[in-house]
Amino acid sequence: MKSPVPDYLDEIIETFKDDRQGELADYIPELARADPDTFGIALTVADGRTHSAGNDDYTFSIQSISKPFAYAAALTDLGLDAVHETVGVEPSGEAFNELSLEHGTRRPKNAMINAGAIAVHQLLVGRSSNVEERVERVRSFFSELAGRELSVDEAVCRSELDTADRNLAIAHMLKNYGIIDDAPHDVVEGYTRQCSIGVNVRDLAMMCATLANMGVHPVTGQQVVSRRVARQTLSVMTVCGMYDAAGEWLTTVGIPAKSGVSGGLIGALPGQCGLAVVSPPLDEHGNSVRGVRAFRKLSDDMGMHLAEAEPQGATVVRDFYVRGEKEAVLELQGTVQFSGAEAVLHALENDTTGTDRLTFDLSRVDRVNDVARRMLLEAKRRAELDGRTTDLVDPDGVLTSSDVDAAKEAASESH
Secondary structure, X not given: OOOOHHHHHHXXXXXXXXXXXXXXXOOOHHHHOOOOOOOEEEEEEOOOOEEEEEOOOOOEEOHHXXXXXXXXXXXXXXXXXXXXXXXXXXXXXXXXXXXXXXXXXXXXXXXXXXXXXXXXXXXXXXXXXXXXXXXXXHHHHHHHXXXXXXXXXXXXXXXXXXXXXXXXXXXXXXXHXXXXXXXXXXXXXXXXXXXXXXXXXXHHHHHHXXXXXXXXXXXXXXXXXXXXXXXXXXXXXXXXXXXXXXXXXXXXXXXXXXXXXXXXXXXXXXXXXXXXXXXXXXXXXOOEHHHHHHHHHHHHHHOOOHHHOOOOHHHHEEEEEEEOOOEEEEEEEEEEOHHHHHHHHHHHXXXXXXXXXXXXXXXXXXXEOHHHHHHHHHHHHHHHHOOOEEEEEOOOOOOOHHHHXXXXXXXXXXX
């Protein structure tokens, strides 16, 4: 059977391809030469499959879409506290190229606006790094996320550097307040090269899927960034990624996102997928017109809004039954998070089977997060404290042997 997902993406392309609204980013000469009819879309699910349609192999400069990934790299290099000393996490409510600094600290308000992104770029590798080290850090990191080698588009880079007066002014102001240490021209050159890395929507969808998968690359299975870094990056994308349209975006689309002036637009839906669209004509906020409309359709049609998450607790307990005369079997399924583990505790609290043995059957469980793991092990421990013998059916090892041993040890100590 052929998957209907590519057909649905083709439908999105067909629906919006004749929309002629928006303008090219003509303040950068190289971007002003883009074909306004270019339109591509890609979706990568958390286990690595990529579906795409339209101009999915069209290469364009990553521009401001680089900001969340560079932020993730800086967090990985220096840690959250060190990065937070330099750049905040509050939405600015202003355009991407405004000099939005906090009163008192003089930090840029967030890493998604130019001031914050320039400051973050200077942190890469370490505050004493040079242009070449910083550019290679983002190029290699973006390549690891995309799953292929990426490179800087030198023509775009030169074109941007010729018109970089505003970013240079921002960098000089940051240098004046001690936010950056390196020479402003060097920092802006490195940041511009970062923004000039060439990508296509399939690359970006994979990069976003890695963030959505809590830092684990969907294809290689490597933990590219920590869960904490992925969470922090997605959080800042949610509240700051769409600049002065962030509030409207969050309420109408509800997907952590980031846009770029070359017409790219990305989204990362935690636990589900990475998304990317390219269409060069931009609206008044600097966001792709067709891209925004495509994302709205995806959100509406596919129920992708963050606030539309389905309740998981009620479906985790697949069955609770008595086998033989003295054994109760609690069958679990799916992904077990806090609400699902709470449902397990509720089922056990109201258990009237009166059996001597309790079996936890996790053979249909895909994953148990940390808090749910602790809750399930505590449930097992308390059942044993109540005098019941407990068994664990866990063929895939979603609860590790060390956790089970720790629970047994805790139970024996309590006796």
